[in-house]
Amino acid sequence: MSATSPAAVGRTRVVYDSTEHRSRAFEEARALWKYRGLVHELIIRDIKVRYKRSVLGIVWTMLAPLLNMVALTLVFSTILKQQITNYPVFFMAGAIFWAFFSQSTSSAAAQTQDSNEIAKRIYIPRSVFVASAVGVGLVNLALSIVPLVLILLVTGFPIHPTWAFVPVAVAIETLFAAGMGFWLFTFASRFSDIREMYLVIVQTWFFLTPIVYHPAIVPAKFRFALWLNPLYYLIQTFRKPIYDGVLPSPGLVAVSTAISLVVFVSGWIYFSNRAERFAFLS
Amino acid sequence: MPPAISVDRVSVRYRIPRERIGSLKEYAIRKMKRRLFFDEFEALRDVSLEVDAGETVGVVGRNGAGKSTLFRLIARVMPPSVGRVVVIGKVAPLLELGLGFHSELTGRENIMLQGTLLGFSRAEMRRRTPRIVEWAELEEFIDAPIRTYSTGMAARLAFSVATDVDPEILLVDEALAVGDEGFQLKCHQRIEEFRKAGKTVLFVSHALTQVRENCRRAVWIHEGRLVRDGDAVSVTELYHRWSVGESVALPQGLVEGTRT
Numbered sequence: 001m002s003a004t005s006p007a008a009v010g011r012t013r014v015v016y017d018s019t020e021h022r023s024r025a026f027e028e029a030r031a032l033w034k035y036r037g038l039v040h041e042l043i044i045r046d047i048k049v050r051y052k053r054s055v056l057g058i059v060w061t062m063l064a065p066l067l068n069m070v071a072l073t074l075v076f077s078t079i080l081k082q083q084i085t086n087y088p089v090f091f092m093a094g095a096i097f098w099a100f101f102s103q104s105t106s107s108a109a110a111q112t113q114d115s116n117e118i119a120k121r122i123y124i125p126r127s128v129f130v131a132s133a134v135g136v137g138l139v140n141l142a143l144s145i146v147p148l149v150l151i152l153l154v155t156g157f158p159i160h161p162t163w164a165f166v167p168v169a170v171a172i173e174t175l176f177a178a179g180m181g182f183w184l185f186t187f188a189s190r191f192s193d194i195r196e197m198y199l200v201i202v203q204t205w206f207f208l209t210p211i212v213y214h215p216a217i218v219p220a221k222f223r224f225a226l227w228l229n230p231l232y233y234l235i236q237t238f239r240k241p242i243y244d245g246v247l248p249s250p251g252l253v254a255v256s257t258a259i260s261l262v263v264f265v266s267g268w269i270y271f272s273n274r275a276e277r278f279a280f281l282s
Numbered sequence: 283m284p285p286a287i288s289v290d291r292v293s294v295r296y297r298i299p300r301e302r303i304g305s306l307k308e309y310a311i312r313k314m315k316r317r318l319f320f321d322e323f324e325a326l327r328d329v330s331l332e333v334d335a336g337e338t339v340g341v342v343g344r345n346g347a348g349k350s351t352l353f354r355l356i357a358r359v360m361p362p363s364v365g366r367v368v369v370i371g372k373v374a375p376l377l378e379l380g381l382g383f384h385s386e387l388t389g390r391e392n393i394m395l396q397g398t399l400l401g402f403s404r405a406e407m408r409r410r411t412p413r414i415v416e417w418a419e420l421e422e423f424i425d426a427p428i429r430t431y432s433t434g435m436a437a438r439l440a441f442s443v444a445t446d447v448d449p450e451i452l453l454v455d456e457a458l459a460v461g462d463e464g465f466q467l468k469c470h471q472r473i474e475e476f477r478k479a480g481k482t483v484l485f486v487s488h489a490l491t492q493v494r495e496n497c498r499r500a501v502w503i504h505e506g507r508l509v510r511d512g513d514a515v516s517v518t519e520l521y522h523r524w525s526v527g528e529s530v531a532l533p534q535g536l537v538e539g540t541r542t
Contacts, residue, residue: 014450016358018367037407038398045395049386118382121455122375123358124399193305279360280296 028272031125038124042132047139062147068095069151072212084214086243089148089157093242094211096144097235100170101177102202104137108181109195112188112278120279127271130181134174141170148242160245169238169248169256176234176260182267186274209235230259284370286335286451286482287356292365294326294351294506325351326362327506335371335450338473338483340493340500340514342521348506349486353453356484371450371482374400376441385429389420389439392428396443410446418442434462441465445472451482470495490518 069092084090111129188194209231226232233256237248326348341349354360355367357375382399383392397407415424418438473496500517502510510517524530
């Protein structure tokens with residue numbers, strides 16, 4: 001019986017052999033590609049379900065950052081007397097950057113438990129769930145471009161030609177968010193409190209990253225905190241073409257890309273090597 | 283021809299912390315105090331089973347005996363701790379009722395979701411949808427949310443999706459216990475069609491009559507071991523006698539007649 005070699009049974013048949021191990025990172029990538037239809041369906045499901053029974057529907061995604069922006073503009077420009085020209089635009093650009101990162105990563109951390117009920121009964125490459133978490137984040141990001149453009153028009157802020165670089169910045173951020181998502185998903189499969197812990201971390205991280213304030217106001221002796229923060233480079237890459245109307249410097253883009261690539265590749269490898277153990281989750 | 287499913291001397295061990303440690307905080311504390319103990323729980327012990335293509339095999343055993351673990355191995359959800367599992371052909375598990383269905387989505391949307399969960403492309407599922415709807419007899423309701431469906435309707439839809447995707451190996455886990463007699467009969471017919479088409483069916487049920495009606499062969503799993511493998515009538519008969527408290531000779535090392 002153990003002499004049964006998969007090669008003997010023809011190439012067209014689906015063969016699963018538990019003792020056969022090719023590169024796990026490669027296998028997971030192949031499986032994710034095969035299940036791309038599922039990623040698509042999960043993204044659709046998430047968005048449909050969220051809006052199906054609400055009156056304002058999809059408008060919510062656009063309204064939430066707007067309301068946030070109004071509140072924070074009041075706080076930071078009026079009360080704290082922070083001098084940033086056209087603060088609404090500065091903040092909105094940062095806010096949609098942040099919303100994408102925090103939503104997709106915390107959703108990836110939550111997927112470990114949420115997907116378990118089904119994934120412990122049928123084979124599904126679990127990377128599908130991280131991919132769909134990031135995908136939903138991207139859809140929301142695209143939607144929140146609308147209120148941002150609205151603010152630009154209302155405040156008479158110019159739409160710089162450097163906007164053309166924004167998709168590249170989003171791609172870099174997507175890599176980073178997905179990589180973090182893989183790390184978090186895998187951690188959360190071992191410890192159930194990762195999900196809650198991460199929510200606290202994200203809160204703190206938000207204030208450590210120059211979203212609501214300009215990096216220039218950070219005192220010199222605390223600058224190192226910015227330099228150690230990967231999201232500092234990413235937000236700069238993202239916001240410069242929108243707010244400053246200049247392209248991020250090649251050095252900045254290189255650093256952002258390098259950080260994101262390292263996080264993504266290491267996350268993917270770690271994740272796919274642990275993937276077999278996910279089924280033992282209770 | 284090699285068997286469609288071959289499970290070769292397989293054991294599955296779960297490592298269970300003696301006191302359940304689910305949080306990183308607790309884990310760190312215990313690790314520092316060197317107080318981490320694990321128990322090993324063997325869900326399956328040295329199980330060997332071969333199922334030829336075209337066979338319909340019933341699996342009986344009480345709850346927690348290891349039936350679902352066996353199905354997970356075959357569906358490649360988890361790897362065995364020891365031994366080897368080889369499966370030739372596409373496996374489609376017939377999910378427990380409603381699993382993977384989303385109540386807010388319509389029947390049609392759920393077909394797409396369920397189909398892609400089973401690894402099909404969206405285009406493929408769009409092509410198959412009319413036939414699935416027709417078999418489930420849900421033409422009028424297919425664009426209504428599933429939360430408006432009766433249990434029977436949802437069961438028909440689930441069964442219709444799982445069997446329409448044309449697997450070579452179908453895993454049926456307690457899924458047919460619901461639905462009215464008409465539905466049960468329809469499922470029975472479909473499993474029969476499967477069998478005639480040379481497909482392999484594995485069938486878990488506590489309803490022994492269903493096992494006898496649908497399968498020629500049955501296996502009995504008890505405390506992670508495969509204790510009987512033979513024709514469905516005699517295995518279910520033996521299992522039934524054991525269940526009601528008659529003393530039945532089980533292989534050595536197994537406690538007779540203990541039930542919970």
